[in-house]
Amino acid sequence: MEMQEQLSSLLAKAAAELQAVRTRPELEAAKARYVGPHGGFTALMKQMGSVAKELRPAVGKLVNESKGRLQELLDSSLRGIEAAELSTRLGPPIDPTLPSPDEGPGSFHPLTLVREKVCRILRKVGFTVADGPEVETEFYCFDALNTPHDHPARDAQDTFYFPPSTRFANVSRHRPDERYLLRTHTSSVQVRTMLKGPPPIRIVSPGRAYRRDATDASHSASFHQVECLYVDRNVTVRDLKALIDYLFESLLGPGTTTRFRPHYFGYTEPSFEVDLSARHLPKVNKEWIEIGGCGIVDPEVFKSVGYDPAAWTGYAFGMGIERLAMALYGIDDIRAFYQNDLRLLRQFSGGS
Numbered sequence: 001m002e003m004q005e006q007l008s009s010l011l012a013k014a015a016a017e018l019q020a021v022r023t024r025p026e027l028e029a030a031k032a033r034y035v036g037p038h039g040g041f042t043a044l045m046k047q048m049g050s051v052a053k054e055l056r057p058a059v060g061k062l063v064n065e066s067k068g069r070l071q072e073l074l075d076s077s078l079r080g081i082e083a084a085e086l087s088t089r090l091g092p093p094i095d096p097t098l099p100s101p102d103e104g105p106g107s108f109h110p111l112t113l114v115r116e117k118v119c120r121i122l123r124k125v126g127f128t129v130a131d132g133p134e135v136e137t138e139f140y141c142f143d144a145l146n147t148p149h150d151h152p153a154r155d156a157q158d159t160f161y162f163p164p165s166t167r168f169a170n171v172s173r174h175r176p177d178e179r180y181l182l183r184t185h186t187s188s189v190q191v192r193t194m195l196k197g198p199p200p201i202r203i204v205s206p207g208r209a210y211r212r213d214a215t216d217a218s219h220s221a222s223f224h225q226v227e228c229l230y231v232d233r234n235v236t237v238r239d240l241k242a243l244i245d246y247l248f249e250s251l252l253g254p255g256t257t258t259r260f261r262p263h264y265f266g267y268t269e270p271s272f273e274v275d276l277s278a279r280h281l282p283k284v285n286k287e288w289i290e291i292g293g294c295g296i297v298d299p300e301v302f303k304s305v306g307y308d309p310a311a312w313t314g315y316a317f318g319m320g321i322e323r324l325a326m327a328l329y330g331i332d333d334i335r336a337f338y339q340n341d342l343r344l345l346r347q348f349s350g351g352s
Contacts, residue, residue: 022084252328267298295315
């Protein structure tokens with residue numbers, strides 16, 4: 001049959017030609033030569049009208065089979081081109097068991113450097129590092145810290161609450177009806193630590209916290225804190241001031257001084273804001289900058305965890321790690337810590 005011979009010849013020609021195709025433009029040109037408006041296969045299909053009526057079923061079946069075979073050849077050619085393109089993007093094959101070809105050692109993030117340095121300094125005077133969940137409940141984050149229900153910090157505009165139906169099997173609740181939230185400070189770790197056992201306690205609790213702050217050069221909805229708690233007998237403001245002076249002089253160098261300004265916090269009484277002398281810090285050039293808050297633990301906090309406030313006293317203080325790192329390293333925008341810019345990170349590759 002003449003039609004059969006023509007189709008077989010066309011398929012053989014297409015198979016040989018498509019095997020040599022290497023690029024998409026070459027493939028599109030080949031498709032036009034075979035199945036385009038003026039293509040060879042299209043021309044053969046147009047001859048169906050001149051085929052005798054009794055031969056049309058057989059010829060039609062043959063044409064459909066040839067069309068399917070031609071499409072397979074085109075698809076196979078396209079897969080080959082796609083594989084070659086992917087191989088070009090991926091580059092030469094590698095042996096994953098070989099050492100990394102990356103140049104130079106890795107480095108710690110500046111926030112990690114500051115956190116670890118603060119913890120090392122405090123370990124020297126007897127503090128241990130304590131950790132706790134970032135998902136918290138109202139008791140550990142607010143109630144146990146003498147924060148009343150109408151306090152602005154508990155408002156949904158300031159705190160990330162989970163829906164009432166949310167349950168976390170690995171985060172304990174003090175009351176069955178209290179809500180879950182993302183902790184607004186790491187003071188919740190202090191509460192959990194006190195509930196585990198009696199004083200004396202001397203802990204530092206670094207970690208991430210969350211508040212509904214609009215992001216700008218000095219604020220972020222997710223940030224890091226480091227807080228300290230010391231509970232023992234006859235703890236005074238003098239002990240608190242001595243530790244803060246020791247911490248910042250060890251961290252920022254000899255001659256660094258601090259001062260207290262009266263303030264209000266619900267979980268300490270008396271309470272103070274801590275200012276840091278900053279003339280010697282890069283890009284700060286101010287006589288004083290506010291760096292944290294502190295105070296003597298309020299007796300109500302001790303009552304909430306079962307401590308006798310007549311027998312035990314203590315102090316607590318905390319500060320933002322980002323704020324401290326910005327002052328220490330001369331970084332003027334908090335967003336730089338979260339952008340994964342290697343130009344910034346490589347500045348700290350030498351360690352702390």
